Amino acid sequence: MNENKKKIILSGMRPTGNLHLGHWTGALENWVALQNSYSNFHLVADYHALTTSLETGDLYRNTIDMVIDWLAGGIDPEASPIFRQSKVKEHTELYLIFTMLITKSRLERNPSIKEQVRDLEIEHITYGHLGYPVLQAADILLYRADLVPVGEDQLSHVEITREIARRFNATWGDVFPEPAPKLTTFARLPGLDGKDRKMSKSMNNTVLLSDDAGTVDQKLRKAPTDPLKVRRHDPGRPDVCLIFTYHEKFNPDEISEIRIGCESGALGCVDCKKRCSERISAFLAPHRERRRRYEEQPSLVEDILRDGEERARTAAVDTMTAVRDIMKLG
Numbered sequence: 604m605n606e607n608k609k610k611i612i613l614s615g616m617r618p619t620g621n622l623h624l625g626h627w628t629g630a631l632e633n634w635v636a637l638q639n640s641y642s643n644f645h646l647v648a649d650y651h652a653l654t655t656s657l658e659t660g661d662l663y664r665n666t667i668d669m670v671i672d673w674l675a676g677g678i679d680p681e682a683s684p685i686f687r688q689s690k691v692k693e694h695t696e697l698y699l700i701f702t703m704l705i706t707k708s709r710l711e712r713n714p715s716i717k718e719q720v721r722d723l724e725i726e727h728i729t730y731g732h733l734g735y736p737v738l739q740a741a742d743i744l745l746y747r748a749d750l751v752p753v754g755e756d757q758l759s760h761v762e763i764t765r766e767i768a769r770r771f772n773a774t775w776g777d778v779f780p781e782p783a784p785k786l787t788t789f790a791r792l793p794g795l796d797g798k799d800r801k802m803s804k805s806m807n808n809t810v811l812l813s814d815d816a817g818t819v820d821q822k823l824r825k826a827p828t829d830p831l832k833v834r835r836h837d838p839g840r841p842d843v844c845l846i847f848t849y850h851e852k853f854n855p856d857e858i859s860e861i862r863i864g865c866e867s868g869a870l871g872c873v874d875c876k877k878r879c880s881e882r883i884s885a886f887l888a889p890h891r892e893r894r895r896r897y898e899e900q901p902s903l904v905e906d907i908l909r910d911g912e913e914r915a916r917t918a919a920v921d922t923m924t925a926v927r928d929i930m931k932l933g
């Protein structure tokens with residue numbers, strides 16, 4: 604395929620520090636799978652991290668840790684620039700213009716803001732928090748992306764992005780494509796504390812992509828299984844067990860054997876967990892291998908960001924020139 608004809612993907616995450624298996628199945632795995640067939644931009648949404656709380660910890664450190672996880676996961680920074688939102692100033696420029704293209708009431712109807720206000724018990728919402736999806740629209744449209752890989756929770760933001768693109772194009776002329784969401788397929792991964800809660804840093808129920816084999820083993824050992832399987836030979840119910848979900852994801856070849864073993868009582872939870880943690884550790888082994896280089900030489904990560912930021916900026920300046928021209932800003 605002609606390089607220039609590849610469709611453009613913009614993917615982004617807030618810098619939350621070390622990533623876990625939930626980030627892998629929910630996002631990163633998809634990014635890696637898509638990287639050869641598309642032209643990708645990978646954004647660290649550091650300004651977005653400030654929208655829900657100003658107590659973000661060390662944003663720079665969290666960025667570096669997260670980017671190392673991206674690289675260890677197999678993102679190729681030569682093929683796809685990795686960059687920080689706050690280092691490409693065109694994001695804030697386009698964001699400002701976009702704030703004029705959407706109403707306050709539309710943003711107040713955004714379901715994810717309502718959820719955040721409820722879950723984080725936010726009493727007074729800031730102007731910037733309300734504008735979260737507008738900044739996200741700028742992230743996406745600045746690179747004139749065709750596709751955005753997201754989970755269900757982000758669909759409303761892609762919809763707002765499309766509305767803003769339409770509004771801009773209808774007012775001044777065609778500059779932006781209407782990007783489509785590309786949904787990640789694997790359902791969310793349960794956390795170590797039980798089947799109904801998803802893996803999340805704030806719940807402290809994660810297996811980190813950077814955990815070593817011993818840590819994975821220890822974490823799984825403490826996880827609950829089917830409460831009705833009390834003794835080793837009691838029959839178990841794989842479908843209520845989070846370890847079985849991990850087997851489904853990381854040990855698909857042995858899945859029917861595990862199910863039969865659990866249901867018949869032949870396989871005890873201790874052994875089942877051991878096999879699971881071995882598979883997870885084997886899956887993480889190449890990550891560990893690639894990670895070593897970046898941990899030994901942290902300046903490599905800075906170089907990758909600097910290079911990615913330059914390349915992102917070139918694309919961003921190009922779009923802003925088109926925007927200014929068509930708006931007759933001069």
Ligand code: TRP
Binds near residue numbers: 615616742743752757
């Ligand atoms: N809102 C996204 C999240 O919380 C992060 C994000 C910011 C993003 N800008 C983006 C995702 C642009 C996709 C495209 O996960």
